Amino acid sequence: MDQLAAMSTFVRVVEAGSLSAAARAIPSSLTSVSRQIAALEQHFGTPLLLRTTRQLALTDDGRLLYERAKSIIGEVKEIEAALARDPRQPSGRLRVSSPSLLGRLVIAPMLTEFLRRQPALSVDLLLVDRAVDMVEEDIHLAVRIGRLSDSQLIARRLADIRMITCASPDYLARRGEPRTPHDLTSHDCLVFSDAPGSAEWRFADGSRTGRKFRISGRLWMNSLEALVGAARDGAGIVRAPSWQVEHDLAAGRLQRLLIDHEPAPTPLHLMLQPSRLASPKVRAFVDYLVERWRRIDAFSAPPDATRRVDSHSDT
Known part of the structure:
Protein backbone atom coordinates (compact mmCIF):
# COMPACT_ATOMS: atom_id res chain seq x y z
CA MET A 1 0.00 0.00 0.00
CA ASP A 2 1.19 3.49 -0.87
CA GLN A 3 0.36 4.99 2.53
CA LEU A 4 0.64 8.63 1.46
CA ALA A 5 -1.62 8.04 -1.55
CA ALA A 6 -4.11 6.18 0.64
CA MET A 7 -4.18 9.01 3.18
CA SER A 8 -4.69 11.49 0.36
CA THR A 9 -7.63 9.43 -0.86
CA PHE A 10 -9.00 9.25 2.69
CA VAL A 11 -8.87 13.06 2.99
CA ARG A 12 -10.68 13.39 -0.36
CA VAL A 13 -13.39 10.98 0.81
CA VAL A 14 -13.97 12.92 4.02
CA GLU A 15 -14.14 16.26 2.22
CA ALA A 16 -16.30 14.94 -0.63
CA GLY A 17 -18.74 13.25 1.76
CA SER A 18 -18.81 9.88 0.00
CA LEU A 19 -16.59 7.31 -1.68
CA SER A 20 -18.26 7.78 -5.04
CA ALA A 21 -17.91 11.58 -4.95
CA ALA A 22 -14.23 11.23 -4.03
CA ALA A 23 -13.70 8.73 -6.86
CA ARG A 24 -15.14 11.22 -9.35
CA ALA A 25 -13.03 14.08 -7.97
CA ILE A 26 -9.67 12.25 -7.98
CA PRO A 27 -10.57 10.72 -10.59
CA SER A 28 -10.41 7.02 -9.83
CA SER A 29 -12.63 3.98 -9.71
CA LEU A 30 -14.96 3.42 -6.76
CA THR A 31 -13.34 0.02 -6.27
CA SER A 32 -9.87 1.56 -5.96
CA VAL A 33 -11.06 4.15 -3.44
CA SER A 34 -12.81 1.49 -1.34
CA ARG A 35 -9.69 -0.71 -1.34
CA GLN A 36 -7.45 2.16 -0.16
CA ILE A 37 -9.79 3.01 2.73
CA ALA A 38 -9.99 -0.66 3.72
CA ALA A 39 -6.19 -0.93 3.54
CA LEU A 40 -5.81 2.07 5.84
CA GLU A 41 -8.26 0.61 8.36
CA GLN A 42 -6.39 -2.70 8.29
CA HIS A 43 -3.02 -0.94 8.62
CA PHE A 44 -4.08 1.09 11.67
CA GLY A 45 -6.25 -1.69 13.09
CA THR A 46 -9.28 0.50 13.66
CA PRO A 47 -12.42 1.64 11.79
CA LEU A 48 -12.02 5.11 10.31
CA LEU A 49 -15.44 5.66 8.76
CA LEU A 50 -18.99 4.80 9.83
CA ARG A 51 -20.89 3.93 6.68
CA THR A 52 -24.67 4.28 6.38
CA THR A 53 -26.92 4.23 3.32
CA ARG A 54 -27.05 8.04 3.26
CA GLN A 55 -23.74 9.38 4.53
CA LEU A 56 -20.30 8.78 5.95
CA ALA A 57 -19.25 9.75 9.45
CA LEU A 58 -15.79 9.80 10.99
CA THR A 59 -14.94 7.68 14.00
CA ASP A 60 -12.78 9.33 16.68
CA ASP A 61 -9.73 7.59 15.20
CA GLY A 62 -10.84 8.65 11.74
CA ARG A 63 -11.02 12.30 12.77
CA LEU A 64 -7.53 12.09 14.28
CA LEU A 65 -6.17 10.57 11.07
CA TYR A 66 -7.99 13.13 8.91
CA GLU A 67 -6.50 16.09 10.80
CA ARG A 68 -2.99 14.65 10.78
CA ALA A 69 -3.17 13.41 7.19
CA LYS A 70 -4.38 16.77 5.93
CA SER A 71 -1.44 18.47 7.63
CA ILE A 72 1.06 15.90 6.32
CA ILE A 73 -0.21 16.19 2.75
CA GLY A 74 0.01 19.98 2.95
CA GLU A 75 3.60 19.75 4.14
CA VAL A 76 4.52 17.32 1.34
CA LYS A 77 3.09 19.75 -1.21
CA GLU A 78 5.16 22.54 0.32
CA ILE A 79 8.29 20.40 0.10
CA GLU A 80 7.57 19.58 -3.55
CA ALA A 81 7.05 23.26 -4.32
CA ALA A 82 10.22 24.22 -2.43
CA LEU A 83 12.33 21.71 -4.35
CA ALA A 84 10.94 22.92 -7.67
CA ARG A 85 11.75 26.59 -7.13
CA ASP A 86 14.53 28.91 -6.11
CA PRO A 87 14.90 28.11 -2.37
CA ARG A 88 15.64 31.76 -1.69
CA GLN A 89 12.22 32.82 -3.00
CA PRO A 90 9.21 32.02 -0.75
CA SER A 91 6.17 31.07 -2.80
CA GLY A 92 2.73 29.54 -2.53
CA ARG A 93 -0.32 30.38 -0.47
CA LEU A 94 -0.15 31.51 3.16
CA ARG A 95 -3.20 31.23 5.42
CA VAL A 96 -3.24 33.61 8.40
CA SER A 97 -5.92 34.12 11.06
CA SER A 98 -6.38 37.14 13.32
CA PRO A 99 -8.96 38.63 15.68
CA SER A 100 -11.34 40.74 13.59
CA LEU A 101 -10.55 44.25 14.83
CA LEU A 102 -6.79 43.75 15.05
CA GLY A 103 -6.75 42.08 11.66
CA ARG A 104 -8.80 44.79 9.97
CA LEU A 105 -6.98 47.79 11.44
CA VAL A 106 -3.40 46.50 11.78
CA ILE A 107 -2.66 43.25 9.94
CA ALA A 108 -4.57 43.91 6.70
CA PRO A 109 -2.88 47.28 6.00
CA MET A 110 0.51 45.55 6.26
CA LEU A 111 -0.24 43.02 3.54
CA THR A 112 0.22 45.34 0.57
CA GLU A 113 3.88 45.89 1.38
CA PHE A 114 4.40 42.22 2.22
CA LEU A 115 2.95 41.09 -1.14
CA ARG A 116 5.09 43.67 -2.92
CA ARG A 117 8.19 42.22 -1.28
CA GLN A 118 7.12 38.62 -1.93
CA PRO A 119 5.72 38.49 -5.49
CA ALA A 120 5.51 34.68 -5.51
CA LEU A 121 3.30 34.55 -2.39
CA SER A 122 -0.44 34.95 -1.93
CA VAL A 123 -2.19 35.43 1.43
CA ASP A 124 -5.56 34.34 2.82
CA LEU A 125 -6.42 36.47 5.89
CA LEU A 126 -9.15 34.97 8.06
CA LEU A 127 -10.71 37.45 10.53
CA VAL A 128 -12.37 35.51 13.36
CA ASP A 129 -12.88 36.17 17.06
CA ARG A 130 -12.15 32.62 18.20
CA ALA A 131 -9.19 30.31 18.57
CA VAL A 132 -8.86 28.50 15.24
CA ASP A 133 -7.94 24.83 14.92
CA MET A 134 -4.75 25.33 12.94
CA VAL A 135 -4.58 21.73 11.71
CA GLU A 136 -8.26 21.30 10.86
CA GLU A 137 -8.50 24.68 9.14
CA ASP A 138 -5.05 24.49 7.51
CA ILE A 139 -3.85 27.74 9.11
CA HIS A 140 -0.14 28.48 8.79
CA LEU A 141 -0.03 31.37 11.30
CA ALA A 142 -2.51 32.61 13.89
CA VAL A 143 -2.36 35.97 15.69
CA ARG A 144 -3.65 35.60 19.24
CA ILE A 145 -4.22 38.12 22.01
CA GLY A 146 -3.96 37.12 25.65
CA ARG A 147 -2.20 34.60 27.82
CA LEU A 148 -1.72 31.17 26.29
CA SER A 149 -2.83 27.79 27.53
CA ASP A 150 -0.78 24.62 27.23
CA SER A 151 -0.11 23.79 23.59
CA GLN A 152 2.30 22.03 21.26
CA LEU A 153 2.29 25.11 19.06
CA ILE A 154 5.24 27.45 18.66
CA ALA A 155 4.64 31.02 19.86
CA ARG A 156 6.49 34.14 18.73
CA ARG A 157 5.73 37.05 21.00
CA LEU A 158 5.11 40.18 18.96
CA ALA A 159 4.28 42.78 21.56
CA ASP A 160 2.66 43.64 24.86
CA ILE A 161 -0.62 45.42 24.21
CA ARG A 162 -1.56 48.04 26.76
CA MET A 163 -5.11 49.16 27.43
CA ILE A 164 -4.97 52.96 27.36
CA THR A 165 -7.51 55.09 29.20
CA CYS A 166 -7.96 58.39 27.38
CA ALA A 167 -10.29 61.26 26.53
CA SER A 168 -10.32 64.33 24.31
CA PRO A 169 -8.88 67.67 25.53
CA ASP A 170 -12.34 69.17 25.05
CA TYR A 171 -13.96 66.67 27.41
CA LEU A 172 -11.23 67.12 30.02
CA ALA A 173 -11.55 70.92 29.84
CA ARG A 174 -15.26 70.57 30.62
CA ARG A 175 -15.17 67.77 33.19
CA GLY A 176 -11.65 67.76 34.65
CA GLU A 177 -9.08 64.97 34.63
CA PRO A 178 -9.55 61.87 36.83
CA ARG A 179 -6.61 61.34 39.16
CA THR A 180 -7.46 57.86 40.45
CA PRO A 181 -9.64 55.00 39.13
CA HIS A 182 -12.22 55.87 41.83
CA ASP A 183 -12.80 59.20 40.08
CA LEU A 184 -14.31 57.40 37.06
CA THR A 185 -17.61 57.00 38.91
CA SER A 186 -18.20 60.73 38.37
CA HIS A 187 -17.22 60.76 34.68
CA ASP A 188 -18.88 59.70 31.42
CA CYS A 189 -17.21 56.42 30.46
CA LEU A 190 -17.55 54.85 27.03
CA VAL A 191 -17.88 51.09 27.50
CA PHE A 192 -17.13 48.29 25.05
CA SER A 193 -19.79 45.62 25.57
CA ASP A 194 -22.53 43.71 23.80
CA ALA A 195 -25.05 44.42 26.55
CA PRO A 196 -25.46 47.46 28.86
CA GLY A 197 -25.22 46.88 32.60
CA SER A 198 -22.81 47.51 35.43
CA ALA A 199 -19.28 48.15 34.19
CA GLU A 200 -15.83 47.62 35.68
CA TRP A 201 -12.33 48.36 34.40
CA ARG A 202 -9.24 46.68 35.80
CA PHE A 203 -6.37 48.87 37.04
CA ALA A 204 -3.04 48.12 38.71
CA ASP A 205 -3.01 47.98 42.49
CA GLY A 206 0.41 46.42 43.15
CA SER A 207 -0.75 42.83 42.64
CA ARG A 208 -0.10 40.67 39.58
CA THR A 209 -3.70 40.68 38.37
CA GLY A 210 -4.72 44.18 39.46
CA ARG A 211 -8.11 45.20 40.77
CA LYS A 212 -11.48 45.94 39.17
CA PHE A 213 -12.98 49.38 39.72
CA ARG A 214 -16.60 50.27 39.05
CA ILE A 215 -17.07 52.99 36.43
CA SER A 216 -19.99 55.11 35.30
CA GLY A 217 -21.00 53.87 31.85
CA ARG A 218 -22.71 56.60 29.84
CA ALA A 235 -18.37 62.15 24.55
CA GLY A 236 -16.33 60.78 27.43
CA ILE A 237 -13.48 58.55 28.58
CA VAL A 238 -12.63 55.42 26.61
CA ARG A 239 -10.31 52.47 27.19
CA ALA A 240 -8.81 50.96 24.04
CA PRO A 241 -5.75 48.96 22.90
CA SER A 242 -2.60 51.04 22.55
CA TRP A 243 -2.27 50.41 18.81
CA GLN A 244 -5.79 51.70 18.21
CA VAL A 245 -5.32 55.11 19.85
CA GLU A 246 -1.61 55.68 19.21
CA HIS A 247 -2.12 58.12 16.33
CA ASP A 248 -4.86 60.05 18.16
CA LEU A 249 -2.59 60.42 21.18
CA ALA A 250 0.35 61.54 19.07
CA ALA A 251 -1.82 64.11 17.26
CA GLY A 252 -3.31 65.45 20.50
CA ARG A 253 -6.86 64.37 19.65
CA LEU A 254 -6.86 62.19 22.76
CA GLN A 255 -4.99 62.54 26.06
CA ARG A 256 -3.68 59.57 28.03
CA LEU A 257 -5.08 59.26 31.57
CA LEU A 258 -4.27 57.34 34.76
CA ILE A 259 -0.86 56.24 33.47
CA ASP A 260 0.37 55.24 36.93
CA HIS A 261 -2.65 52.95 37.32
CA GLU A 262 -2.57 51.17 33.94
CA PRO A 263 -3.07 47.39 34.20
CA ALA A 264 -0.42 44.89 33.19
CA PRO A 265 -0.11 44.61 29.41
CA THR A 266 -1.68 41.76 27.44
CA PRO A 267 0.71 39.68 25.30
CA LEU A 268 0.25 39.37 21.55
CA HIS A 269 1.62 36.22 19.90
CA LEU A 270 2.04 34.65 16.49
CA MET A 271 1.24 30.93 16.69
CA LEU A 272 2.47 28.24 14.31
CA GLN A 273 2.80 24.48 14.19
CA PRO A 274 6.33 23.17 14.86
CA SER A 275 6.34 21.49 11.45
CA ARG A 276 5.81 24.89 9.79
CA LEU A 277 8.80 26.56 11.44
CA ALA A 278 11.19 25.80 8.59
CA SER A 279 8.77 26.86 5.85
CA PRO A 280 10.28 29.79 3.89
CA LYS A 281 6.91 31.48 3.42
CA VAL A 282 6.07 31.21 7.13
CA ARG A 283 9.45 32.55 8.18
CA ALA A 284 9.15 35.40 5.68
CA PHE A 285 5.82 36.49 7.15
CA VAL A 286 6.96 36.12 10.76
CA ASP A 287 10.07 38.23 10.12
CA TYR A 288 8.04 40.85 8.27
CA LEU A 289 5.37 41.14 10.98
CA VAL A 290 7.98 41.42 13.75
CA GLU A 291 9.77 44.14 11.77
CA ARG A 292 6.57 46.12 11.16
CA TRP A 293 5.28 45.78 14.71
CA ARG A 294 8.41 47.38 16.12
CA ARG A 295 7.41 50.58 14.33
CA ILE A 296 3.63 50.76 14.78
CA ASP A 297 3.18 50.71 18.54
CA ALA A 298 5.13 53.19 20.63
CA PHE A 299 3.71 51.69 23.84
CA SER A 300 5.15 48.19 23.54
CA ALA A 301 8.45 46.60 22.55
CA PRO A 302 8.41 42.98 21.34
CA PRO A 303 11.11 40.75 22.80
CA ASP A 304 13.29 38.73 20.42
CA ALA A 305 12.23 35.23 21.34
CA THR A 306 10.60 32.25 19.71
CA ARG A 307 9.50 29.50 22.04
CA ARG A 308 7.19 26.57 22.55
CA VAL A 309 4.13 27.32 24.65
CA ASP A 310 4.03 25.34 27.86
CA SER A 311 2.91 25.38 31.48
CA HIS A 312 0.58 28.35 30.95
CA SER A 313 3.62 30.59 30.54
CA ASP A 314 3.03 34.09 29.21
CA THR A 315 6.49 35.63 29.26
Whole structure:
Protein backbone atom coordinates (compact mmCIF):
# COMPACT_ATOMS: atom_id res chain seq x y z
CA MET A 1 0.00 0.00 0.00
CA ASP A 2 1.19 3.49 -0.87
CA GLN A 3 0.36 4.99 2.53
CA LEU A 4 0.64 8.63 1.46
CA ALA A 5 -1.62 8.04 -1.55
CA ALA A 6 -4.11 6.18 0.64
CA MET A 7 -4.18 9.01 3.18
CA SER A 8 -4.69 11.49 0.36
CA THR A 9 -7.63 9.43 -0.86
CA PHE A 10 -9.00 9.25 2.69
CA VAL A 11 -8.87 13.06 2.99
CA ARG A 12 -10.68 13.39 -0.36
CA VAL A 13 -13.39 10.98 0.81
CA VAL A 14 -13.97 12.92 4.02
CA GLU A 15 -14.14 16.26 2.22
CA ALA A 16 -16.30 14.94 -0.63
CA GLY A 17 -18.74 13.25 1.76
CA SER A 18 -18.81 9.88 0.00
CA LEU A 19 -16.59 7.31 -1.68
CA SER A 20 -18.26 7.78 -5.04
CA ALA A 21 -17.91 11.58 -4.95
CA ALA A 22 -14.23 11.23 -4.03
CA ALA A 23 -13.70 8.73 -6.86
CA ARG A 24 -15.14 11.22 -9.35
CA ALA A 25 -13.03 14.08 -7.97
CA ILE A 26 -9.67 12.25 -7.98
CA PRO A 27 -10.57 10.72 -10.59
CA SER A 28 -10.41 7.02 -9.83
CA SER A 29 -12.63 3.98 -9.71
CA LEU A 30 -14.96 3.42 -6.76
CA THR A 31 -13.34 0.02 -6.27
CA SER A 32 -9.87 1.56 -5.96
CA VAL A 33 -11.06 4.15 -3.44
CA SER A 34 -12.81 1.49 -1.34
CA ARG A 35 -9.69 -0.71 -1.34
CA GLN A 36 -7.45 2.16 -0.16
CA ILE A 37 -9.79 3.01 2.73
CA ALA A 38 -9.99 -0.66 3.72
CA ALA A 39 -6.19 -0.93 3.54
CA LEU A 40 -5.81 2.07 5.84
CA GLU A 41 -8.26 0.61 8.36
CA GLN A 42 -6.39 -2.70 8.29
CA HIS A 43 -3.02 -0.94 8.62
CA PHE A 44 -4.08 1.09 11.67
CA GLY A 45 -6.25 -1.69 13.09
CA THR A 46 -9.28 0.50 13.66
CA PRO A 47 -12.42 1.64 11.79
CA LEU A 48 -12.02 5.11 10.31
CA LEU A 49 -15.44 5.66 8.76
CA LEU A 50 -18.99 4.80 9.83
CA ARG A 51 -20.89 3.93 6.68
CA THR A 52 -24.67 4.28 6.38
CA THR A 53 -26.92 4.23 3.32
CA ARG A 54 -27.05 8.04 3.26
CA GLN A 55 -23.74 9.38 4.53
CA LEU A 56 -20.30 8.78 5.95
CA ALA A 57 -19.25 9.75 9.45
CA LEU A 58 -15.79 9.80 10.99
CA THR A 59 -14.94 7.68 14.00
CA ASP A 60 -12.78 9.33 16.68
CA ASP A 61 -9.73 7.59 15.20
CA GLY A 62 -10.84 8.65 11.74
CA ARG A 63 -11.02 12.30 12.77
CA LEU A 64 -7.53 12.09 14.28
CA LEU A 65 -6.17 10.57 11.07
CA TYR A 66 -7.99 13.13 8.91
CA GLU A 67 -6.50 16.09 10.80
CA ARG A 68 -2.99 14.65 10.78
CA ALA A 69 -3.17 13.41 7.19
CA LYS A 70 -4.38 16.77 5.93
CA SER A 71 -1.44 18.47 7.63
CA ILE A 72 1.06 15.90 6.32
CA ILE A 73 -0.21 16.19 2.75
CA GLY A 74 0.01 19.98 2.95
CA GLU A 75 3.60 19.75 4.14
CA VAL A 76 4.52 17.32 1.34
CA LYS A 77 3.09 19.75 -1.21
CA GLU A 78 5.16 22.54 0.32
CA ILE A 79 8.29 20.40 0.10
CA GLU A 80 7.57 19.58 -3.55
CA ALA A 81 7.05 23.26 -4.32
CA ALA A 82 10.22 24.22 -2.43
CA LEU A 83 12.33 21.71 -4.35
CA ALA A 84 10.94 22.92 -7.67
CA ARG A 85 11.75 26.59 -7.13
CA ASP A 86 14.53 28.91 -6.11
CA PRO A 87 14.90 28.11 -2.37
CA ARG A 88 15.64 31.76 -1.69
CA GLN A 89 12.22 32.82 -3.00
CA PRO A 90 9.21 32.02 -0.75
CA SER A 91 6.17 31.07 -2.80
CA GLY A 92 2.73 29.54 -2.53
CA ARG A 93 -0.32 30.38 -0.47
CA LEU A 94 -0.15 31.51 3.16
CA ARG A 95 -3.20 31.23 5.42
CA VAL A 96 -3.24 33.61 8.40
CA SER A 97 -5.92 34.12 11.06
CA SER A 98 -6.38 37.14 13.32
CA PRO A 99 -8.96 38.63 15.68
CA SER A 100 -11.34 40.74 13.59
CA LEU A 101 -10.55 44.25 14.83
CA LEU A 102 -6.79 43.75 15.05
CA GLY A 103 -6.75 42.08 11.66
CA ARG A 104 -8.80 44.79 9.97
CA LEU A 105 -6.98 47.79 11.44
CA VAL A 106 -3.40 46.50 11.78
CA ILE A 107 -2.66 43.25 9.94
CA ALA A 108 -4.57 43.91 6.70
CA PRO A 109 -2.88 47.28 6.00
CA MET A 110 0.51 45.55 6.26
CA LEU A 111 -0.24 43.02 3.54
CA THR A 112 0.22 45.34 0.57
CA GLU A 113 3.88 45.89 1.38
CA PHE A 114 4.40 42.22 2.22
CA LEU A 115 2.95 41.09 -1.14
CA ARG A 116 5.09 43.67 -2.92
CA ARG A 117 8.19 42.22 -1.28
CA GLN A 118 7.12 38.62 -1.93
CA PRO A 119 5.72 38.49 -5.49
CA ALA A 120 5.51 34.68 -5.51
CA LEU A 121 3.30 34.55 -2.39
CA SER A 122 -0.44 34.95 -1.93
CA VAL A 123 -2.19 35.43 1.43
CA ASP A 124 -5.56 34.34 2.82
CA LEU A 125 -6.42 36.47 5.89
CA LEU A 126 -9.15 34.97 8.06
CA LEU A 127 -10.71 37.45 10.53
CA VAL A 128 -12.37 35.51 13.36
CA ASP A 129 -12.88 36.17 17.06
CA ARG A 130 -12.15 32.62 18.20
CA ALA A 131 -9.19 30.31 18.57
CA VAL A 132 -8.86 28.50 15.24
CA ASP A 133 -7.94 24.83 14.92
CA MET A 134 -4.75 25.33 12.94
CA VAL A 135 -4.58 21.73 11.71
CA GLU A 136 -8.26 21.30 10.86
CA GLU A 137 -8.50 24.68 9.14
CA ASP A 138 -5.05 24.49 7.51
CA ILE A 139 -3.85 27.74 9.11
CA HIS A 140 -0.14 28.48 8.79
CA LEU A 141 -0.03 31.37 11.30
CA ALA A 142 -2.51 32.61 13.89
CA VAL A 143 -2.36 35.97 15.69
CA ARG A 144 -3.65 35.60 19.24
CA ILE A 145 -4.22 38.12 22.01
CA GLY A 146 -3.96 37.12 25.65
CA ARG A 147 -2.20 34.60 27.82
CA LEU A 148 -1.72 31.17 26.29
CA SER A 149 -2.83 27.79 27.53
CA ASP A 150 -0.78 24.62 27.23
CA SER A 151 -0.11 23.79 23.59
CA GLN A 152 2.30 22.03 21.26
CA LEU A 153 2.29 25.11 19.06
CA ILE A 154 5.24 27.45 18.66
CA ALA A 155 4.64 31.02 19.86
CA ARG A 156 6.49 34.14 18.73
CA ARG A 157 5.73 37.05 21.00
CA LEU A 158 5.11 40.18 18.96
CA ALA A 159 4.28 42.78 21.56
CA ASP A 160 2.66 43.64 24.86
CA ILE A 161 -0.62 45.42 24.21
CA ARG A 162 -1.56 48.04 26.76
CA MET A 163 -5.11 49.16 27.43
CA ILE A 164 -4.97 52.96 27.36
CA THR A 165 -7.51 55.09 29.20
CA CYS A 166 -7.96 58.39 27.38
CA ALA A 167 -10.29 61.26 26.53
CA SER A 168 -10.32 64.33 24.31
CA PRO A 169 -8.88 67.67 25.53
CA ASP A 170 -12.34 69.17 25.05
CA TYR A 171 -13.96 66.67 27.41
CA LEU A 172 -11.23 67.12 30.02
CA ALA A 173 -11.55 70.92 29.84
CA ARG A 174 -15.26 70.57 30.62
CA ARG A 175 -15.17 67.77 33.19
CA GLY A 176 -11.65 67.76 34.65
CA GLU A 177 -9.08 64.97 34.63
CA PRO A 178 -9.55 61.87 36.83
CA ARG A 179 -6.61 61.34 39.16
CA THR A 180 -7.46 57.86 40.45
CA PRO A 181 -9.64 55.00 39.13
CA HIS A 182 -12.22 55.87 41.83
CA ASP A 183 -12.80 59.20 40.08
CA LEU A 184 -14.31 57.40 37.06
CA THR A 185 -17.61 57.00 38.91
CA SER A 186 -18.20 60.73 38.37
CA HIS A 187 -17.22 60.76 34.68
CA ASP A 188 -18.88 59.70 31.42
CA CYS A 189 -17.21 56.42 30.46
CA LEU A 190 -17.55 54.85 27.03
CA VAL A 191 -17.88 51.09 27.50
CA PHE A 192 -17.13 48.29 25.05
CA SER A 193 -19.79 45.62 25.57
CA ASP A 194 -22.53 43.71 23.80
CA ALA A 195 -25.05 44.42 26.55
CA PRO A 196 -25.46 47.46 28.86
CA GLY A 197 -25.22 46.88 32.60
CA SER A 198 -22.81 47.51 35.43
CA ALA A 199 -19.28 48.15 34.19
CA GLU A 200 -15.83 47.62 35.68
CA TRP A 201 -12.33 48.36 34.40
CA ARG A 202 -9.24 46.68 35.80
CA PHE A 203 -6.37 48.87 37.04
CA ALA A 204 -3.04 48.12 38.71
CA ASP A 205 -3.01 47.98 42.49
CA GLY A 206 0.41 46.42 43.15
CA SER A 207 -0.75 42.83 42.64
CA ARG A 208 -0.10 40.67 39.58
CA THR A 209 -3.70 40.68 38.37
CA GLY A 210 -4.72 44.18 39.46
CA ARG A 211 -8.11 45.20 40.77
CA LYS A 212 -11.48 45.94 39.17
CA PHE A 213 -12.98 49.38 39.72
CA ARG A 214 -16.60 50.27 39.05
CA ILE A 215 -17.07 52.99 36.43
CA SER A 216 -19.99 55.11 35.30
CA GLY A 217 -21.00 53.87 31.85
CA ARG A 218 -22.71 56.60 29.84
CA LEU A 219 -22.40 55.10 26.35
CA TRP A 220 -22.21 51.40 25.51
CA MET A 221 -21.19 49.94 22.13
CA ASN A 222 -19.91 46.67 20.73
CA SER A 223 -17.55 48.55 18.38
CA LEU A 224 -14.25 49.88 19.71
CA GLU A 225 -13.78 51.91 16.54
CA ALA A 226 -17.04 53.76 17.16
CA LEU A 227 -16.22 54.26 20.85
CA VAL A 228 -12.83 55.80 20.05
CA GLY A 229 -14.56 58.07 17.53
CA ALA A 230 -17.02 59.17 20.22
CA ALA A 231 -14.13 59.87 22.60
CA ARG A 232 -12.45 62.04 19.96
CA ASP A 233 -15.71 63.97 19.68
CA GLY A 234 -15.71 64.65 23.43
CA ALA A 235 -18.37 62.15 24.55
CA GLY A 236 -16.33 60.78 27.43
CA ILE A 237 -13.48 58.55 28.58
CA VAL A 238 -12.63 55.42 26.61
CA ARG A 239 -10.31 52.47 27.19
CA ALA A 240 -8.81 50.96 24.04
CA PRO A 241 -5.75 48.96 22.90
CA SER A 242 -2.60 51.04 22.55
CA TRP A 243 -2.27 50.41 18.81
CA GLN A 244 -5.79 51.70 18.21
CA VAL A 245 -5.32 55.11 19.85
CA GLU A 246 -1.61 55.68 19.21
CA HIS A 247 -2.12 58.12 16.33
CA ASP A 248 -4.86 60.05 18.16
CA LEU A 249 -2.59 60.42 21.18
CA ALA A 250 0.35 61.54 19.07
CA ALA A 251 -1.82 64.11 17.26
CA GLY A 252 -3.31 65.45 20.50
CA ARG A 253 -6.86 64.37 19.65
CA LEU A 254 -6.86 62.19 22.76
CA GLN A 255 -4.99 62.54 26.06
CA ARG A 256 -3.68 59.57 28.03
CA LEU A 257 -5.08 59.26 31.57
CA LEU A 258 -4.27 57.34 34.76
CA ILE A 259 -0.86 56.24 33.47
CA ASP A 260 0.37 55.24 36.93
CA HIS A 261 -2.65 52.95 37.32
CA GLU A 262 -2.57 51.17 33.94
CA PRO A 263 -3.07 47.39 34.20
CA ALA A 264 -0.42 44.89 33.19
CA PRO A 265 -0.11 44.61 29.41
CA THR A 266 -1.68 41.76 27.44
CA PRO A 267 0.71 39.68 25.30
CA LEU A 268 0.25 39.37 21.55
CA HIS A 269 1.62 36.22 19.90
CA LEU A 270 2.04 34.65 16.49
CA MET A 271 1.24 30.93 16.69
CA LEU A 272 2.47 28.24 14.31
CA GLN A 273 2.80 24.48 14.19
CA PRO A 274 6.33 23.17 14.86
CA SER A 275 6.34 21.49 11.45
CA ARG A 276 5.81 24.89 9.79
CA LEU A 277 8.80 26.56 11.44
CA ALA A 278 11.19 25.80 8.59
CA SER A 279 8.77 26.86 5.85
CA PRO A 280 10.28 29.79 3.89
CA LYS A 281 6.91 31.48 3.42
CA VAL A 282 6.07 31.21 7.13
CA ARG A 283 9.45 32.55 8.18
CA ALA A 284 9.15 35.40 5.68
CA PHE A 285 5.82 36.49 7.15
CA VAL A 286 6.96 36.12 10.76
CA ASP A 287 10.07 38.23 10.12
CA TYR A 288 8.04 40.85 8.27
CA LEU A 289 5.37 41.14 10.98
CA VAL A 290 7.98 41.42 13.75
CA GLU A 291 9.77 44.14 11.77
CA ARG A 292 6.57 46.12 11.16
CA TRP A 293 5.28 45.78 14.71
CA ARG A 294 8.41 47.38 16.12
CA ARG A 295 7.41 50.58 14.33
CA ILE A 296 3.63 50.76 14.78
CA ASP A 297 3.18 50.71 18.54
CA ALA A 298 5.13 53.19 20.63
CA PHE A 299 3.71 51.69 23.84
CA SER A 300 5.15 48.19 23.54
CA ALA A 301 8.45 46.60 22.55
CA PRO A 302 8.41 42.98 21.34
CA PRO A 303 11.11 40.75 22.80
CA ASP A 304 13.29 38.73 20.42
CA ALA A 305 12.23 35.23 21.34
CA THR A 306 10.60 32.25 19.71
CA ARG A 307 9.50 29.50 22.04
CA ARG A 308 7.19 26.57 22.55
CA VAL A 309 4.13 27.32 24.65
CA ASP A 310 4.03 25.34 27.86
CA SER A 311 2.91 25.38 31.48
CA HIS A 312 0.58 28.35 30.95
CA SER A 313 3.62 30.59 30.54
CA ASP A 314 3.03 34.09 29.21
CA THR A 315 6.49 35.63 29.26
